[in-house]
Amino acid sequence: MPTEFEDLRQEASTVAYERPDELSVAGIGRALAGYGGAIDGVRNTRVVTSAGLDTPYVAYNVVRAGELRTEGTAADACTASRACPPGASVSLVGFPAWGADTVCAATPSTVGGEVTIRCEGVAEGSSGVHVAIGAAGERFGEAAASVPVDHPFGRAVFGAPGAAGGGAVYRLPDGAAAEALDLSAGAGMGGEMGLAVAVGVVDADTALTASAGSGGRVIVATHDVAGGAVTSTVIGCIDDAAEGFGLALAVADFDGDGAVDVAVGSGPGAGRLEEVRVYGGADAPGSCAAWTPATTLTCASDDPLVDCAGAEFGASLVAGDVNADGLADLVVGAPTATVDDVAGAGAAFVFAGAARLTDLDDDVRTLRHPAPATNGDLGRTLAAVPGAEADRVEVAVGAPGADRIYVFLCTGLDGDSPATVGPRCQPQ
Amino acid sequence: MWLGFAAAPCAAQPSDEPPADESTDEAPPEPRAPNPIERARSHMERGQALYLQARFEEAATEFQAAYEAQPFSAFLFNAGVALERAGQPGRAADFFQQYVDRDPEASDRAEVQARIGRLREAAQPAAAPPDGAEPPPESAPPESAPPDALPEEFKSLLSVRTNPEGATLTVLQGGEAVASGPAPFAHTLVQGRYTIRVEHPDYQTVEQEMRIEPGKVYVVIVEMSQGQFLGYLRVSSNVAGASVYIDDREQGPRGQTPFEAPIPVGTHQIWVERPGYRLEETEAEVGIGDDVTVRIDLSRVDFGRLRVVSNVSGARVVVDDQPVGVVPFEGELSGGPHRLRVEADGMKSYEAVVEIQNGQLTPVRARLRPDVGRGGGVVAAIFAGVFLAGGVTAALIGNDLMGTLQAERDAGRLTSDDPRIDTGLFLYIGADAGFGLALIVGALSLYYFLYDPLPPSEGTVLEARDWAFAPMLDPQRGVAGVSLGGQF
Numbered sequence: 001m002p003t004e005f006e007d008l009r010q011e012a013s014t015v016a017y018e019r020p021d022e023l024s025v026a027g028i029g030r031a032l033a034g035y036g037g038a039i040d041g042v043r044n045t046r047v048v049t050s051a052g053l054d055t056p057y058v059a060y061n062v063v064r065a066g067e068l069r070t071e072g073t074a075a076d077a078c079t080a081s082r083a084c085p086p087g088a089s090v091s092l093v094g095f096p097a098w099g100a101d102t103v104c105a106a107t108p109s110t111v112g113g114e115v116t117i118r119c120e121g122v123a124e125g126s127s128g129v130h131v132a133i134g135a136a137g138e139r140f141g142e143a144a145a146s147v148p149v150d151h152p153f154g155r156a157v158f159g160a161p162g163a164a165g166g167g168a169v170y171r172l173p174d175g176a177a178a179e180a181l182d183l184s185a186g187a188g189m190g191g192e193m194g195l196a197v198a199v200g201v202v203d204a205d206t207a208l209t210a211s212a213g214s215g216g217r218v219i220v221a222t223h224d225v226a227g228g229a230v231t232s233t234v235i236g237c238i239d240d241a242a243e244g245f246g247l248a249l250a251v252a253d254f255d256g257d258g259a260v261d262v263a264v265g266s267g268p269g270a271g272r273l274e275e276v277r278v279y280g281g282a283d284a285p286g287s288c289a290a291w292t293p294a295t296t297l298t299c300a301s302d303d304p305l306v307d308c309a310g311a312e313f314g315a316s317l318v319a320g321d322v323n324a325d326g327l328a329d330l331v332v333g334a335p336t337a338t339v340d341d342v343a344g345a346g347a348a349f350v351f352a353g354a355a356r357l358t359d360l361d362d363d364v365r366t367l368r369h370p371a372p373a374t375n376g377d378l379g380r381t382l383a384a385v386p387g388a389e390a391d392r393v394e395v396a397v398g399a400p401g402a403d404r405i406y407v408f409l410c411t412g413l414d415g416d417s418p419a420t421v422g423p424r425c426q427p428q
Numbered sequence: 429m430w431l432g433f434a435a436a437p438c439a440a441q442p443s444d445e446p447p448a449d450e451s452t453d454e455a456p457p458e459p460r461a462p463n464p465i466e467r468a469r470s471h472m473e474r475g476q477a478l479y480l481q482a483r484f485e486e487a488a489t490e491f492q493a494a495y496e497a498q499p500f501s502a503f504l505f506n507a508g509v510a511l512e513r514a515g516q517p518g519r520a521a522d523f524f525q526q527y528v529d530r531d532p533e534a535s536d537r538a539e540v541q542a543r544i545g546r547l548r549e550a551a552q553p554a555a556a557p558p559d560g561a562e563p564p565p566e567s568a569p570p571e572s573a574p575p576d577a578l579p580e581e582f583k584s585l586l587s588v589r590t591n592p593e594g595a596t597l598t599v600l601q602g603g604e605a606v607a608s609g610p611a612p613f614a615h616t617l618v619q620g621r622y623t624i625r626v627e628h629p630d631y632q633t634v635e636q637e638m639r640i641e642p643g644k645v646y647v648v649i650v651e652m653s654q655g656q657f658l659g660y661l662r663v664s665s666n667v668a669g670a671s672v673y674i675d676d677r678e679q680g681p682r683g684q685t686p687f688e689a690p691i692p693v694g695t696h697q698i699w700v701e702r703p704g705y706r707l708e709e710t711e712a713e714v715g716i717g718d719d720v721t722v723r724i725d726l727s728r729v730d731f732g733r734l735r736v737v738s739n740v741s742g743a744r745v746v747v748d749d750q751p752v753g754v755v756p757f758e759g760e761l762s763g764g765p766h767r768l769r770v771e772a773d774g775m776k777s778y779e780a781v782v783e784i785q786n787g788q789l790t791p792v793r794a795r796l797r798p799d800v801g802r803g804g805g806v807v808a809a810i811f812a813g814v815f816l817a818g819g820v821t822a823a824l825i826g827n828d829l830m831g832t833l834q835a836e837r838d839a840g841r842l843t844s845d846d847p848r849i850d851t852g853l854f855l856y857i858g859a860d861a862g863f864g865l866a867l868i869v870g871a872l873s874l875y876y877f878l879y880d881p882l883p884p885s886e887g888t889v890l891e892a893r894d895w896a897f898a899p900m901l902d903p904q905r906g907v908a909g910v911s912l913g914g915q916f
Contacts, residue, residue, distance in 0.1 A: 001860070004830060005853040009844045011837050016845030070844070370836065371847050410840035 013410035014369075015070040017047070017060045019403050027051040028058070029377070029398025029405045033146055034385030035094020037103040039121035042066050045386040046120075047396045048105045049405050050089035057089050059105050062396075062407055063388045070407065087111030091144035095155035099175040101126050106172075108134055108141020108158050115141070115158075115172060133177035134170060138163035140178070143211075145199045148320070148384070152225045153207035157181070159194025161213060167193030169211045171223070171230070183211065183219050185234035186288045190215015196267075200251035200260045200319070208235075208260045208281075212246030220251075220262050220284065220291075237288035238262070238279060243269030248276075252319030252328030254353045254360060257282050261294070261357060263330050265314025274299060276314040276332050278357050294357035299334055299349070303366040306347050311337035313349075320384030320393035323413040327353025330360060331367075331395050333379030345372030348379040348397050350411045365412035367397060377401030465587055468498035469645040472585075475506065476643050482574035484514035488523070501531035502583035502616035505540075506643060509579055518551035531616065535606065580619055582643035588613040588624070590650035595628040611650065618642070626650055636716055646717050651690075659714030662721040663687040663698060670702035670726055685724075693718075700724040704732075704787030704894055728787035731760050732892065736770060738794040743772035755794075770794040770887065774801075778885040785892040794887035805876030812870035819862025826855035 019028045030052040036045030043066050050057035061069050087110035098104040102121030109116070113136035122128035134140040139162030146156045154171040158178060161167040166187060170178040183193065193213035200208045205226040212218045218238035224231040238246065247267030254261045259281025266272040277293035285291055299308030316333030323329065330351040339345035345368070352363035369378055381398030385407060395408045410416050475490030488510035495503035508523035521544045528540050588597050590611035599607040599615060600623040607615040611626075619642040627633045640646065651658065663672050664686050671681035675697050683689060685700060693716045701707045705726035712722045736745050738755040745757040746769040752759055755770065763786040771777040775796040784790055829852040836842040842849075 001856060005826075005833075005849050005856055008830065008833055008837060008842070008852070009849050012842040012844040012846065012849070013837060013840040014843035016843055018845065369843055370841060371843075404845065406843065412840050416840075 010071070013408070014367075015062075015407045015409060017049070017070075017405045017407070019051075020058055020073055023051070023056050023058055025051040025055040026403045027055075027400040028403055029381055029400040031057065031089060031092045031107075032381035032383040032396055032398040032405060033092040033094045033105070033144075034062075034383040034393070034396050035096070035103070035105065035146055036063065036386030037096030037121065039103050043386075043388070043390070044103050044120065045388075046094060046103065046105065047383060047385045047405065047407060048092050048094055049381075049398060050092060050107070051400065053088075053090040053110070054084075054086060055089050056084060057092055057105070057107060059094075060405075062385050062394060066388070068388055068409070070409075085109040085112055085114060085116055087141075088116060091141050091158070093144045093146040093156040093158075093172075095146055096150050097121075097174070098130055098155065099123070099126070101128050101130070104130075104155075106132075106156065108144060110139050110141050112136055113138065113140040113178075115178065132172055134158065134172075135160050135163065135168070135178060135180070138168060139194075140170065143195055143197045145197045145209075147199050147201070147207065149201055151201050151207060152205065153199075153201075153223055153230075154179075157197050157199045157209055157211075159197045159211060161192035161194040163194065166191035167195070167213050169194050169197055169209060171207075171209075179230070181209065181221070181223060181230065182232045183221055183234060186217065186219030186221065186237050188215075188217060188237075188288075190217065193217075193219065196247045196249050198249035198251045198262075198317075200253075202260055208251055210249045210251050210262050210264075212249060212264075216241045216245045218246040218249065218262070218264050219288065220279075234288045235284040235286050236262075236279070236291040238264055238277075238291050238293075240273070242266060242273045243271035245273060248314055248317045248333075250317035250319040250330060252330070252353075253281065254278065254319070254328050254330055254351075255280070255355055255357050256327045256353065259284070261328075263297075263317050263319065263332075264293075265317050265332065268312060268315060272312070272315075274308070274311065274313045276317065276330075278330070278360060280357050295360055297330070297332060297351060297361055299332075299337070300361070300364075301347070301349065301366045302364070303347075303368065305340040306334075306366055306368060307338035307341075308334060309338070311335075311347070313337075316348075316379060316382045316398075318382035318384050318395070320395070321353070321391065322350060322393060322395060322411050323352065323416040324389065324392035325353065325415060326391075327355075329353045329411075329413065331382050331384075333382050333397070335377045335380040337368075337379070339368050339372040339378075342372040342374050342376075344375035344377065344401065345369065346376050346378030346380065346399060346401070348382065348395070348408075350395065350413060352413050363413060367395065367406075367408050367411060369399075369402075369406070373399070373402040375401040378406070464498045465645070465647055468494040468500070468503070468585075469647075470494075471497060472503065472506075472643065472645050475510070476578055476582075479510055479513075479578060480574055484510045485516070488514065488519075492523075498585075499530070500585045500614060500616055501527050501534065502585045504530060505583045505616070509581060512547060513575075513579075517547035521547035521551065534616070536618075578643045580642050583616045583618055584640045584642060584644045584646065586613075586615050586617055586622075586624075586640065586646045586648065588626075588648040588650060590626065590628070592628075595626050595631070595650060598625040598627070599623070600625060624648070638716055648717060658690040659693050659716060659718040659720060661687075661689060661691040661696070661698075661712060661714055662719070663700065664721065664723050665700055666725040667702050667705060670700045670705065673699040673701065698722055698724065700726060702726060704728060704789075730786055731762050732784035732786050733789045734759060734761050734766070734768070734782060734784060735789055735791045736768070736794060737791070738770055738772075738778075738796055738887075740772045740775055740796045743770050743775070743794070743796060745770055758789075768792060770796065770885075772796055775799050776882070776885040778887045780887055780889055782889050783892075788892040788894055790892045791890040792887055793890065794885065796885045797882050800880050800882060802877060805873045808869050808873035808876055812866045812873050815862045815869060816866035817862075819859045819866055822855045822862060823859035826852050826859055829855065 028049045031050045034047045045063040046059040048059040088107045094105045100123030101119035104119035106117040113134035115132040117130040119128045138160035140160040141158045143159035154173040156172045158170045169181045196212040198210045206224045210220045220236040221234045244267030248265030250263040261281045262279040265276045276297040278295045280294035299313035311334035313334040318331045319328045332349045335346040337347040348367040350365045351360045376399045378399035383396040384393040385396045387394045397406045471490045471494035475487040478487035488507040491503045491507035504527040508520045512520035524544045595611045597613045625635045670685045672687040674682045708724045714720045735758040743755040761784045768782045769779045776799045778794040
């Protein structure tokens with residue numbers, strides 16, 4: 001029966017999301033974010049994506065009503081019929097709640113500086129649509145990162161590389177206007193700070209951000225919000241003049257030592273580094289001083305079908321606990337990797353968190369498409385999507401060249417068997 | 429120039445009854461027109477029969493009646509002989525006297541006169557009986573034992589007519605003429621061998637030996653143009669209307685049973701034939717003046733004929749699974765049941781069991797109807813097979829692909845947009861479609877095979893009939909119709 005193949009499709013461990021018809025511009029996956037929260041007390045998680053600047057975006061179901069429901073789109077999309085403000089969609093974020101509304105996706109306007117927020121869980125008296133004030137004229141939101149948990153620091157951070165003084169980074173508190181973070185202690189090494197941002201949680205009152213500009217400096221800072229005011233402290237600066245260095249960032253505790261570690265990749269460019277450096281949070285210098293990486297990850301896949309030459313390994317990064325082992329895992333994109341002799345098909349690699357950062361490359365799994373598309377660009381963007389269980393995330397991978405995104409419900413890491421519908425993958 | 433004699437035999441056989449026509453299953457022969465000579469012959473025959481039963485007086489009466497029918501002296505003489513034998517010399521003498529008076533030129537006149545004298549004397553009464561006594565009978569009591577044969581002294585009558593008249597007849601015995609005269613000619617003869625000479629100035633003189641038996645009437649018809657002496661032949665059979673061939677079958681039948689006709693004297697070969705019956709053959713000896721009756725019974729042949737006509741000319745006729753011809757067909761078959769099939773391309777066959785009657789024609793009229801082509805069914809079946817094979821193939825490939833994808837799914841490597849899923853989906857859809865189409869087209873094929881909008885071919889086996897009833901066309905007569913010669 002044909003339905004057996006449909007069932008098989010539903011049981012696939014990697015879910016492909018194609019661009020819906022209402023999105024007129026091809027190339028979804030250039031912006032990508034995962035988020036989740038409770039709607040009427042039931043867990044729902046989404047992955048939101050767009051084709052880039054001034055294109056509509058769409059949010060897809062990953063977990064709906066507490067179960068993996070990978071079919072269908074969520075209602076909070078910004079589509080052609082629900083116009084987004086100019087300059088929107090170049091970056092996307094999502095968070096569990098905005099005020100009384102829950103499960104919200106947001107996109108900043110690099111033109112007007114406002115943040116358009118659409119929530120699915122709409123409280124009584126709310127429209128579910130909110131506009132938060134950002135910064136106009138600063139290319140506000142060219143980079144954005146969601147705060148992974150409900151935290152007083154805010155819902156997201158936005159980079160504003162056009163801000164005067166070499167760029168800026170803003171936080172978006174819940175229900176309030178965006179607020180610039182003081183990273184002045186890390187100034188130097190060029191400008192356009194905010195071309196890349198990442199945010200993690202250190203403790204209940206403190207968050208950690210990493211931001212990069214075009215000069216090859218990555219500023220890592222903590223932000224203490226105890227008492228309502230934000231106290232920002234630059235704890236390290238990572239400098240490298242290689243092209244695009246730092247334009248891919250991820251922060252998480254990969255080794256479980258309680259300190260947030262920083263992974264730094266590079267953006268596109270001929271002189272880029274084909275590596276990802278991981279800096280141990282425990283080794284942070286505490287000021288804008290040199291920071292020696294704990295380990296450097298390279299594209300050394302055991303998968304014989306993946307050719308890493310010119311793969312732009314580290315062009316995208318995301319952190320999250322994929323296998324629910326309590327350690328954050330690092331996912332590295334290699335969007336121009338050759339897969340199965342298909343040029344530019346792209347791939348991603350999951351480095352399992354380990355007790356020592358030097359062991360991050362002990363357990364590496366390759367994420368690729370079994371039928372790779374030429375110039376599919378798989379891995380150009382990455383996102384961690386909250387899973388069906390709260391203690392784990394699924395890996396979302398953008399493939400703008402293939403005009404779709406993928407959610408790998410099973411990365412192959414030990415213990416990564418998230419399936420609640422069908423045997424999506426067996427425990428390793 | 430030809431000269432001939434036709435002898436119409438009127439010689440009676442010594443029996444109680446005149447010869448009867450033995451063809452009891454036929455209509456009695458046309459009664460001959462009563463004429464004096466026939467009546468005389470009839471009385472003569474009865475008189476002879478009575479004589480042989482020792483009923484002499486009654487015989488004399490018949491002879492007298494014959495004389496009254498045809499006043500020939502022979503009848504008077506024979507009546508005298510019978511009465512003499514009956515012990516009535518007086519009456520016998522009277523008849524003998526009439527004989528000599530009627531034929532004063534009789535060669536035995538003197539002998540008869542003497543015999544009359546003896547009879548008169550014997551008829552004189554003896555001494556007068558005493559008073560009261562019955563006078564004695566006229567003569568001695570007659571002999572009571574019947575004679576074994578007619579007396580040789582019985583005279584016979586020879587009557588000769590010629591065509592044309594005017595011929596001169598001379599009856600010779602031992603080279604001497606015993607009688608002579610122009611035809612028609614009649615003369616009383618005693619038994620013996622005679623030579624009859626017929627002379628005519630325009631025809632060749634012909635002579636014919638003839639034996640005269642006592643007490644018979646010979647009527648000889650001389651057909652001058654035949655140039656032959658003729659007897660009379662009758663051919664009867666149990667089958668009326670059968671063709672009678674005599675001596676030469678090539679010349680065709682001389683007639684049909686019951687057959688009778690003058691025939692040249694001699695031995696003749698006779699065939700009797702009728703369609704549906706075996707040809708029968710026999711020989712018959714016909715003497716001058718003889719009336720010969722031949723009985724030839726026919727029996728049916730051991731085969732029959734089958735005639736098949738149909739609305740499709742050229743349709744093949746198959747009997748007992750052997751092709752025998754095409755329509756219109758007529759042929760011989762052994763008697764008994766046969767399986768007949770009439771078939772033609774594009775038509776439904778007609779089949780029947782036909783009982784062939786020996787010696788009879790069994791007509792069969794077949795009406796063939798178009799056969800609905802099975803091509804559509806075959807094509808549909810082929811398509812159904814193709815669809816089924818395609819469905820099976822797609823299902824097998826799909827199953828194999830399903831196994832592969834299930835393994836990848838279990839290994840965590842399957843992607844929902846894997847084109848192989850669509851391939852498998854299409855394979856399964858194709859398989860289902862193939863099975864469905866195979867089912868539908870197969871059903872359609874079955875329908876095409878089974879459904880027939882036209883009724884089957886039909887036919888009628890008509891009642892077997894005699895071949896003589898077969899339609900006939902006679903170009904010589906210019907008529908067409910049905911022969912009615914059969915016996916039904």
